[in-house]
Amino acid sequence: MVKICGIGAGYVGGPTMAVIALKCPSIEVAVVDISHSRISAWNSDQLPIYEPGLEEVVKECRGKNLLFSTDVEKHVSEAEIVFLSVNTPTKARGLGAGKAADLTYWESAARMIADVSQSNKIIVEKSTVPVRTAEAIEKILAHNSKGINYQILSNPEFLSEGTAIQDLLNPDRVLIGGKESPEGQKAIQALKDIYAQWVQEDKIITTNLWSAELSKLADNAFLAQRISSINAMSALCEATGAEVSQVSLALSKNTKIGSKFLNASVGFGGSCFQKDILNLVYICEGNGLSEVANYWKQVINVNDYQKNRFVKRVISSMFNTVSGKKIAVLGFAFKKDTSDTRKTPAIDVCKGLLGDEARLSIYDPRVTEDQIQRDLSTNNVEWDHPIHLHPLNPTMVKQVSIVRDAYEATKDAHGICILTEWDEFKTLDYQKIYDDMQKPAFIFDGRNILNVGKLREIGFIVYSIGKPLDSWLKPEGHAYSGVMDIIP
Numbered sequence: 157m158v159k160i161c162g163i164g165a166g167y168v169g170g171p172t173m174a175v176i177a178l179k180c181p182s183i184e185v186a187v188v189d190i191s192h193s194r195i196s197a198w199n200s201d202q203l204p205i206y207e208p209g210l211e212e213v214v215k216e217c218r219g220k221n222l223l224f225s226t227d228v229e230k231h232v233s234e235a236e237i238v239f240l241s242v243n244t245p246t247k248a249r250g251l252g253a254g255k256a257a258d259l260t261y262w263e264s265a266a267r268m269i270a271d272v273s274q275s276n277k278i279i280v281e282k283s284t285v286p287v288r289t290a291e292a293i294e295k296i297l298a299h300n301s302k303g304i305n306y307q308i309l310s311n312p313e314f315l316s317e318g319t320a321i322q323d324l325l326n327p328d329r330v331l332i333g334g335k336e337s338p339e340g341q342k343a344i345q346a347l348k349d350i351y352a353q354w355v356q357e358d359k360i361i362t363t364n365l366w367s368a369e370l371s372k373l374a375d376n377a378f379l380a381q382r383i384s385s386i387n388a389m390s391a392l393c394e395a396t397g398a399e400v401s402q403v404s405l406a407l408s409k410n411t412k413i414g415s416k417f418l419n420a421s422v423g424f425g426g427s428c429f430q431k432d433i434l435n436l437v438y439i440c441e442g443n444g445l446s447e448v449a450n451y452w453k454q455v456i457n458v459n460d461y462q463k464n465r466f467v468k469r470v471i472s473s474m475f476n477t478v479s480g481k482k483i484a485v486l487g488f489a490f491k492k493d494t495s496d497t498r499k500t501p502a503i504d505v506c507k508g509l510l511g512d513e514a515r516l517s518i519y520d521p522r523v524t525e526d527q528i529q530r531d532l533s534t535n536n537v538e539w540d541h542p543i544h545l546h547p548l549n550p551t552m553v554k555q556v557s558i559v560r561d562a563y564e565a566t567k568d569a570h571g572i573c574i575l576t577e578w579d580e581f582k583t584l585d586y587q588k589i590y591d592d593m594q595k596p597a598f599i600f601d602g603r604n605i606l607n608v609g610k611l612r613e614i615g616f617i618v619y620s621i622g623k624p625l626d627s628w629l630k631p632e633g634h635a636y637s638g639v640m641d642i643i644p
């Protein structure tokens with residue numbers, strides 16, 4: 157039986173390797189991680205991450221051709237192909253801090269591979285890495301090769317959280333970058349053979365290493381750029397009386413533009429977009445391309461502007477202060493159908509409201525109390541490191557209570573902020589919620605999921621991103637005096 161090993165049992169490594177095991181019963185798949193808690197969760201009924209369909213895939217394969225282990229060295233040494241899916245967060249300190257990718261986890265995995273290998277291996281970069289990282293890993297491996305031949309491939313992952321299993325089972329494309337040498341081509345073919353078990357051949361694209369590495373950064377930059385573009389339009393809609401969902405609809409019918417990633421929101425979140433764009437900016441700067449760097453940096457600036465704008469809107473609408481007022485926060489995950497909170501806009505919005513001394517009552521159907529408290533008490537640069545590497549016992553944020561349902565969160569509240577588009581928020585009994593709130597009762601819909609007309613009929617004062625303003629709310633230019641930016 158062919159043995160493969162996935163290093164890193166996170167959001168990418170876990171689901172990706174599980175789907176390979178499902179689709180390739182003749183391959184033995186070991187998923188390894190340095191985190192004991194993560195591995196024991198993968199071996200339990202409570203998987204460490206929530207993804208629709210994941211549990212079924214894991215249950216189908218675990219104990220047959222899929223195993224999870226902390227014995228990293230054993231499984232790496234036995235494998236013919238090693239997939240690297242370790243985290244590559246933004247560097248927090250030193251050269252390139254705040255922009256460059258932190259390759260500490262990546263490098264330590266590469267050194268470990270060099271130490272324990274006794275046979276030829278194909279090393280597959282699944283993590284998102286700066287362009288030319290394959291060169292660095294090759295240097296580490298070559299320095300300690302003991303005559304072993306390593307072929308490095310770049311095979312970036314394009315899954316989205318919340319739809320990871322669907323995306324893995326039915327990808328738009330699989331991208332494999334490798335060397336043009338005969339050995340490189342042979343390695344590409346070996347990886348192609350795995351994907352070909354369930355992906356149509358014409359969807360498997362092969363390129364050189366650097367194109368594959370850069371394509372992943374470009375992909376995320378283009379997606380995030382669309383969201384910042386529509387979010388920028390949402391501000392203009394509010395100023396002019398246009399409605400952003402109507403503008404999106406009109407744009408989406410242009411086949412040259414297409415319909416996806418045109419939902420205006422409180423801002424994009426997730427572990428990838430900001431980190432990968434910052435990395436791209438850093439690489440551009442390093443290559444002397446300051447205009448290109450500034451172009452992409454603007455995508456993040458608009459995202460920060462959108463989050464700031466939202467907080468200022470809440471505070472200015474509520475008589476320029478939320479001090480001591482109860483604000484219900486519905487949704488904390490960075491998008492629906494995931495428990496992931498990395499870089500969720502909810503963190504910045506909540507911190508902004510806390511900065512004005514609001515009392516927050518937060519409800520999210522999937523995110524734990526402990527996670528929310530950690531996120532609100534941890535400083536920004538540590539967010540995208542894995543949870544189990546965060547400091548223990550963070551200081552609890554006192555003005556925050558985390559509750560078990562939306563009705564409890566909104567009871568006696570002065571205002572509601574919708575920060576994640578969970579389906580259940582669309583069907584709440586808003587009449588009951590209104591009756592139980594302080595008056596005037598405000599709703600700030602950061603995801604445009606609610607029926608504004610119906611809410612106004614009930615009596616709410618409503619703000620919905622990019623929609624015509626309630627007569628109560630002032631146009632933007634006049635609304636924000638005296639309220640500081642939450643994200644400098």
Ligand SMILES: NC(=O)c1ccc[n+]([C@@H]2O[C@H](COP(=O)([O-])OP(=O)(O)OC[C@H]3O[C@@H](n4cnc5c(N)ncnc54)[C@H](O)[C@@H]3O)[C@@H](O)[C@H]2O)c1
Nearest residue numbers: 164165166167168189190242243244261265283284313542
């Ligand atoms: N999350 C996504 O949706 C997504 C999608 C596509 C690509 N990516 C990229 O994939 C990579 C992984 O992302 P993730 O979200 O799965 O991260 P994650 O933090 O969920 O998982 C990474 C895991 O790697 C483990 N790890 C770190 N160093 C290790 C080592 N030396 N040996 C063994 N295990 C080690 C960590 O303990 C952690 O469990 C990143 O580069 C990310 O940019 C993520």
Ligand SMILES: O=c1ccn([C@@H]2O[C@H](COP(=O)(O)OP(=O)(O)O[C@H]3O[C@H](CO)[C@@H](O)[C@H](O)[C@H]3O)[C@@H](O)[C@H]2O)c(=O)[nH]1
Nearest residue numbers: 313314315316317383417418419421424425426428490491
């Ligand atoms: O029209 C939209 C679409 C998304 N979002 C927000 O953008 C963020 C990212 O969403 P999404 O891209 O769906 O989720 P991710 O799991 O972060 O997936 C992105 O990041 C992954 C990691 O690199 C890539 O693999 C995927 O292709 C890429 O879509 C979330 O906060 C969404 O709410 C919007 O505000 N408006």
